[in-house]
Amino acid sequence: MNLLEHYHTTRQYSEELCSLLQTEDYVPQPVAFVSPPKWHLAHTTWFFEQFILTKHLPDYKVFDEDFCFLFNSYYNNVGDRTFRAERGAITRPTVQQVYEYRRYVDMHMELALQLKDDEIHELAELGINHEQQHQELLLTDIKYILGCNPTFPVYNEDIEWENQENKTEAGFTPINEGVYEIGFNDEGFSYDNEHGRHKVYLHNYEIANTLVTNAEYMEFMESNGYEDFNYWLDEGWVWVTENQVKAPLYWHRINGKWMHFTLSGLQEINPDAILTHINFYEAAAFAEWKGMRLPTEFEWEAVAQKLNWGQRWEWTNSAYLPYPGFTKPEGAVGEYNGKFMINQMVLRGKSCATSPKHGRATYRNFFHPDERWQFNGIRLVK
Amino acid sequence: MNLLEHYHTTRQYSEELCSLLQTEDYVPQPVAFVSPPKWHLAHTTWFFEQFILTKHLPDYKVFDEDFCFLFNSYYNNVGDRTFRAERGAITRPTVQQVYEYRRYVDMHMELALQLKDDEIHELAELGINHEQQHQELLLTDIKYILGCNPTFPVYNEDIEWENQENKTEAGFTPINEGVYEIGFNDEGFSYDNEHGRHKVYLHNYEIANTLVTNAEYMEFMESNGYEDFNYWLDEGWVWVTENQVKAPLYWHRINGKWMHFTLSGLQEINPDAILTHINFYEAAAFAEWKGMRLPTEFEWEAVAQKLNWGQRWEWTNSAYLPYPGFTKPEGAVGEYNGKFMINQMVLRGKSCATSPKHGRATYRNFFHPDERWQFNGIRLVK
Amino acid sequence: MNLLEHYHTTRQYSEELCSLLQTEDYVPQPVAFVSPPKWHLAHTTWFFEQFILTKHLPDYKVFDEDFCFLFNSYYNNVGDRTFRAERGAITRPTVQQVYEYRRYVDMHMELALQLKDDEIHELAELGINHEQQHQELLLTDIKYILGCNPTFPVYNEDIEWENQENKTEAGFTPINEGVYEIGFNDEGFSYDNEHGRHKVYLHNYEIANTLVTNAEYMEFMESNGYEDFNYWLDEGWVWVTENQVKAPLYWHRINGKWMHFTLSGLQEINPDAILTHINFYEAAAFAEWKGMRLPTEFEWEAVAQKLNWGQRWEWTNSAYLPYPGFTKPEGAVGEYNGKFMINQMVLRGKSCATSPKHGRATYRNFFHPDERWQFNGIRLVK
Amino acid sequence: MNLLEHYHTTRQYSEELCSLLQTEDYVPQPVAFVSPPKWHLAHTTWFFEQFILTKHLPDYKVFDEDFCFLFNSYYNNVGDRTFRAERGAITRPTVQQVYEYRRYVDMHMELALQLKDDEIHELAELGINHEQQHQELLLTDIKYILGCNPTFPVYNEDIEWENQENKTEAGFTPINEGVYEIGFNDEGFSYDNEHGRHKVYLHNYEIANTLVTNAEYMEFMESNGYEDFNYWLDEGWVWVTENQVKAPLYWHRINGKWMHFTLSGLQEINPDAILTHINFYEAAAFAEWKGMRLPTEFEWEAVAQKLNWGQRWEWTNSAYLPYPGFTKPEGAVGEYNGKFMINQMVLRGKSCATSPKHGRATYRNFFHPDERWQFNGIRLVK
Known part of the structure; x- marks a missing residue:
């Protein structure tokens, strides 16, 4: 094209x-x-x-x-x-x-x-x-x-990807300690924040083959995950208590059942579908409850070619910071990425809502830790 | 009809x-x-x-x-x-x-x-x-x-009443001390807050035959009216300083000229037109600067038949409170007026924007002292 | 002296x-x-x-x-x-x-x-x-x-006046319609806001001989007074819900009992003592629940010599506004009273905490309708 | 001992x-x-x-x-x-x-x-x-x-360390690319957040031998550093404009001179003294203006033994995140560090106000990017 x-x-x-x-x-x-x-x-x-x-x-x-x-x-x-x-x-x-x-x-x-x-x-x-x-x-x-409409209007009845399930078998892939190369090194378009191909040293870790499902998250909710401060980062706990959060965004408890407002309207939660609309605080609390953690963006990128990714933006435990040698371009275009490198966390992969051909393994998405209206999800590491 | x-x-x-x-x-x-x-x-x-x-x-x-x-x-x-x-x-x-x-x-x-x-x-x-x-x-x-549109869109090019001038000659009408009857006492529709025809005792006063014009208010502005706290009620002064107010609502200083956003778009201020879009604080400060005061709602109603009223809702120095014998109707309709009788000031008359046949001399309009998006104005008393 | x-x-x-x-x-x-x-x-x-x-x-x-x-x-x-x-x-x-x-x-x-x-x-x-x-x-x-100290420290063990009871027999005194004179007209000190002795016309009313007691107020509380919006002014209801108010200031529910923090420390509520630490919203809601109302400041002053007053500042249903002829003195002393004449309600009488010889029948105290840390109370009118 | x-x-x-x-x-x-x-x-x-x-x-x-x-x-x-x-x-x-x-x-x-x-x-x-x-x-x-006292009280007249100057000659130390070991590996006390001795890969960099002085920072101020958004992170610029910041904390412009409120009272700025009381946003904007950057905490630790550190906590461009293998201890002691690992930036070294024997090269201090009341400073990297 x-x-x-x-x-x-x-x-x-x-x-x-x-x-x-x-x-x-x-x-x-x-x-x-x-x-x-x-x-x-x-x-x-x-x-x-x-x-x-x-x-x-x-x-x-x-x-x-x-x-x-x-x-x-x-x-x-x-x-x-x-x-x-x-x-x-x-x-x-x-x-x-x-x-x-x-x-x-x-x-x-x-x-x-x-x-x-x-x-x-x-x-x-x-x-x-x-x-x-x-x-x-x-x-x-x-x-x-x-x-925001109390009437739950339907955007498009035919959207199915909000309820997509994992296509891979559950399990963990072990990765070996060593030096890995990170950053864009390919042909085609990329953003300045991916540039500066460089080395990072990673220690042994095991990364999940699948994303966390609604069923797993409901287990967390039922284990009083939202009520026990021990799972939460301090600012996450403030967020939970000030906003009286009890569930992911768009979840409504109606007549004793958890419903999910989707682009196809209000639907019953599918337990096997991949969880979405949780923020970094929730992702981190869930991982803590599981006795695991989130990957760093480097752990993610190093193993990207072995992962099945693309249903949800995956929260990492990396802050959005410049790669070695990063410099922002002159002028207004230089405001594109660099000035946002504070107080945000990196998400990797892409989501069902990402535009066709827009994703790549080195892509660095970023949001504040309290934001959850994107289609983001959780991949665990241990 | x-x-x-x-x-x-x-x-x-x-x-x-x-x-x-x-x-x-x-x-x-x-x-x-x-x-x-x-x-x-x-x-x-x-x-x-x-x-x-x-x-x-x-x-x-x-x-x-x-x-x-x-x-x-x-x-x-x-x-x-x-x-x-x-x-x-x-x-x-x-x-x-x-x-x-x-x-x-x-x-x-x-x-x-x-x-x-x-x-x-x-x-x-x-x-x-x-x-x-x-x-x-x-x-x-x-x-x-x-x-709110920076482009100042026109609602209707033909509206002229925003720039209307006083039709009466300037001057003051003196009123004699005595007992006056106040409240609705007529045929036709009225609100519960006008009911309870009752007596009030008024002392001598003189009430202006005309409403304050833009020219008079600009004189106040040019005399540093917005900069001298002595003219202002304490809460009015807080409002001025916190919002850095310098002029009535919808006034814009453009290329050294005061312009007014109207329903017919952006227009130059007509000095002879009747001032509008000032709140109670501004009305009271203007009166203080003039060495006069606002009428009470009773002083206004007692003399209503002698006044030429109807271009602007006229701020009075009366708080919105119940008349003797006021009781609110049962049920939801009872929430219409009574529950708002706190922290609001009464306005009398009607404005160029009031619906045909909706005004009457006993009508009690009310707004908070900081509100100025209605077509309200100032009539002085001394 | x-x-x-x-x-x-x-x-x-x-x-x-x-x-x-x-x-x-x-x-x-x-x-x-x-x-x-x-x-x-x-x-x-x-x-x-x-x-x-x-x-x-x-x-x-x-x-x-x-x-x-x-x-x-x-x-x-x-x-x-x-x-x-x-x-x-x-x-x-x-x-x-x-x-x-x-x-x-x-x-x-x-x-x-x-x-x-x-x-x-x-x-x-x-x-x-x-x-x-x-x-x-x-x-x-x-x-x-x-x-503010969670330890409820005692200021003075010997203060008894917080628990004082009514000294008069309950009942109502009827007052006749007519013109009454209001405002300071005596020897000795007075504030500018009391000046301007003037006439007001009052209609028939009956005023309570006693102030509302804790027992009466607890009846209101037990009748879900704080849960039924019908009793409340609109802004009062916002205040109740935003602050989740359930009782007067300084009341604490401890081990199933209502306790009151006083200057003598934490004490059990005495049902016969005169209620205090309620704001105007609460006073008005209580009166509404009783099917009565608060007096105006003129109704209060007109009958002052017949009332037993002095335990609590009594909320009136009058806004704090200037008397006819009021002008503020020149200079800084002029800021004493006049500039506060907006958004406040008048209280009459004096309280157990008022300094000796400081009260008088024409004294106009004033506070915002949401303030309740003064020793204020309720006298009803019907 | x-x-x-x-x-x-x-x-x-x-x-x-x-x-x-x-x-x-x-x-x-x-x-x-x-x-x-x-x-x-x-x-x-x-x-x-x-x-x-x-x-x-x-x-x-x-x-x-x-x-x-x-x-x-x-x-x-x-x-x-x-x-x-x-x-x-x-x-x-x-x-x-x-x-x-x-x-x-x-x-x-x-x-x-x-x-x-x-x-x-x-x-x-x-x-x-x-x-x-x-x-x-x-x-x-x-x-x-x-x-907060407008009278600038003196805490201790004899404190001199607020005005201390660099003891090393200016210049930069070059460091070679390679794998470095990071984290506590010594005898004696240390915090859980320093644990997990691990490897990081660093690329070539040059680190300043001295900390930024008042004179250098005043040059930034005089070059309109606080007025040009291009130097600032987006959230830093919001902070500057909302708070109308013009200088470091405790700096007062008095009679045309910059004065500094110190623990010894109000003093004239010593241009050769080491700058302090700037937050991360200011540190990052200054570095941007210089065409340099802040070190990462790893770049700092790798070279710590060659640096003269200890007058100011040095802002790094590392977010406060867990080291590989970090797990928080059980119980309340576990709340000491881990739960704060979000939205904060790491500072390294120690300051003139740090308690004797409390500092060490692996120590990880952390504050939010807008906080500046600590004795923190800037070391540049290029």
Whole structure:
């Protein structure tokens, strides 16, 4: 697939993901970490306009001056007319106008991609990967927004992957002590945070072949896992008690049964399905209860080719920090990854909601330890 | 106009007010005191369904069970499935479904109003007045929501009443000391909080014939009115300093000029227009700076027939408290007024945004002293 | 008693109140509305120094420049070196230094009071009354501070007035409709907020001869008074639910019994004692449950000479607002009362903790409706 | 020095640190992360009582039942009578009673240490190290508490180490790539978080021989280091803007000069002194501005024997996480370290305020990235 095709496929996929929404669903921002679908569609478009079209396409005229600051996620550079308003209060442009914006930028990107300009191609590849990242966020944000409706609306009746089961037999794979090479070393696209192929020394460990299931986690819950502080990190325990947490996100106890709000609506928990929507605190507490632990991101990557991964983003016990030799690129693109390297934990693998072809063994995803609206899960190590 | 006509006119007017909105504008709740237009349309409908149709129309089947708690503003009675979600995050039912809900309820109300049932008629009148109150909130909430858009969208180009000027000549009317009668004593609809016609003793005072204008208020601003704590109530001063207030709500200083965001978009301030969007703290500080004061609600009502009122809700220096003999009705309807009689100040008159025929001289409006998104203004007394 | 004697008696009484404290008890400010005893002792002294000595005593040298802003409660006028620190974090000057400050100011006040200067005498009288007000706050703040100790320390074993019973027979006194005169009209000291003797028109009412007892209030509690929103003002209900209130302040349920933390330590509730430590919300909810109401401050004052008052500050249903003709004095003394006339409710009478000779029938005390650490109580009206 | 001597020396040193305090200084808790000196003195004592005396000394009677929960920092195990009160509001026991508590426990510890009981000896060593840790906190908390006084009181005029300069010549030491051994491997006391001697692979780096000075940091400040978001981690930038930070903690701009509040009072900044009181965000931003970075804790430990360390705790770019094979001990002692391994960054070395003989090259100190009241500093790596 050439770059232009890749561009179009990616752009279409974003819109496909939104095709089942009502106009109203595009608008809200129920919590700070969730963005309105409308904003995702516009922001990914702005990325192409801002970094490619305005800089590299001769005579390009921006679609709308206002969009430059409305859909910039990097507020640091915003000029005069900043407003305290939350994204969820910005009703204009309308959804339809955002789609027109997409059309306009797509048309000009088509021209830009025909120019023989390496920088355009490189930035376009970054833009495509950027949009793919937002596609996963689109899905998880849509789930969150629909989940705020007490009526449990269905996004898509045919989604089955939320209930997927492990395809491998349970058990542990032992890994030998020694020096391993870590970091991206391949052809194709990758992010700056994966760069700096380097050596790490690992000690013996055994890593689980399967991800933790709902049944296993319910055992933890029934053993008073959420009531016994001994399993929890100190800040995890504060989180549990302040929020009176009793179960993973989207689990509802209805008429004595645990139900799960999914993109296909409210469903009974399938005990054999792979657990999801737990945060780092819960993952760590579960591991502690099991008498095991989470892998480091290096332990994970070293054995990635032997693992069956891809249903859930897997929490690791590694903080998100730079690899040796990491330097952030000059300018706004440099804000992509480096500045987030604090107070976040690394997740490895990919999830059922990750865009096609977006995952790879060296990919470093990262979230704060209290966040659980992504499709993340638990792989144990002992 | 008979009751059925009154019902239809009122219902149509609510929808007319929304006819200029985009679907997206119906959704957000940018701050707690503003409700989504969608919610207003549904809640006023729910009021008729809940208090008339389900109780008094034989065989009535509710439109949707979920709406009963979704559009109940009295959370006290809500049952099991309460959610922490904010109104602005509830995307379903859609706007279109809400309009269907209105159709459905209107159709059944037509039947109900044909029954010769005094209680239905009484409740319908309450429901109509309730919807009229929400019409004014609809307008002020729409203004607030549109005002959260950094692009200053226009609601209706033809609205002129935001810039209306005083129609009376300036000056003061002197009133004599004595016993005056206060409270509703007429035919037609009124709220329970106006009842209890009673006597109050007033001392001599002089009341302004006109409302304070933008020019007068700008003089206050230019005399460092917002910087000198001596003019302010203690809690008002905290409000000014914590929020760094410098001007009325919706005023923006752009290129050295004061502009006002109106329902017709961003406009230059008209110095002769009547000031609006100031809260009680600002009204009281302005009066203090002038060496005058605000009227009490009794001083206002006693002289109402001599005043030209109706452009702005006029802040009084009376706290919202019960009249002698006030008792709240039994049941949910009793929650209408009485329970709000604390920490709010009374406003008298009506505003340019008040629904036709909704105002009267005994009407008691009330808001917290820090609220300023209503069309309120200042009349001085000395 | 001449003014100098009055000065000395008052000053000594403040120190007497503190004589049972440990040094540590003088320091904390557990919540914003409570001040450290050390601060009360210094602030009342600063009042004399600031308003009398520095202005009217020739050649007076302030005790310590720093004290001028440390012990000024009117932060509005404070200069450069303001700090964000809370009062409870200010450990210096020490308690001993504060007592030295008092000695120093007392010595100079003695000189000042010998000058034949009417302004000094007037301000001294204000300062004495100011200190008397702080004496009651000292007691209630000391109770609050000691009450933060899980060990329930005893302030003074011999205090009996917390458990005082009604001395009058129960029943109601009927009052006739008519015009009554309200406001201070006597010799001696009074505050500006009582001035402006004026007429009010009252309608027929009957006022209780006794204050509500613990037994009556426990009946309310046992009738699920704290669980039924119908009795509560809307903001009162928010307060109850957010704070999970179940009983008056200082009541602890221990081994199945209601205990009351008093200045004499933890004691069993005496059912016949007069209820105290309830806020306006609780007073209003109790009255609603009884099918009665609270008096207005005018209904209270009109009948004051027939009532047995003085054990508890009695919540009225009047907001704290200016009397007709009220104007605040020029300068800092003008900040004494006027600027607090918003969002507070008036209490009438006096309490067992009020300083000797400080009460009078026209006295207007005021607190926010959620405050309950004062010795306040309930008198009903029907 | 034998264990009993070590016990006594340590206990005396804590009291020596407090000998310059006024009783009032022992009480406040101005912010959540600072504890009252009184509490430190009692809590370290409680540690010996709780883990040694009540469990291992036959017939031991606790000094006071209440102290068991008052001075327990592990609230998780607290029983019935928990209070919402902040530590700074607990005035009883008095300072004198706390000293009596210390006497009582010391007397019994003397008996306990004479028993030939390995567990007692081991726990005593832990208790001594625990108290040494609190000694450093005592000093930094005392500085914080005194710093809340607008009068800048002097703790001890003779402290010179706050202004100490680098004793080594500037420059960088190059280190070779390879496998290094990390973790405690010595005789004597150490914490569980240092255990698990293990291998890490390090790549080439050069580490500074000296710590960053005030002069260097002032250059950063003058280059608009606090105004340019490009140098800052995202959460660091939020911290800077929300708190309007302009300089290190305790720096005050007075009459155009930067002054530093020290334990010896307010002093002019010495440009050659080693910088302190900056948090991780500031350390990272400074390094970014310099075009360098912070060392990892492994890079630091690998070269520790070649470095001159000990004036400041040195921020590393390592998150506080378990070493391979880390398991927390059973029971309450297990809460000592493990549960804090999230959202904190490691600091290495020791500071001028660290208790004598408490530091070692494998010691892992840890704080949140926004905390700056410790004596921490910056060593750069390139």
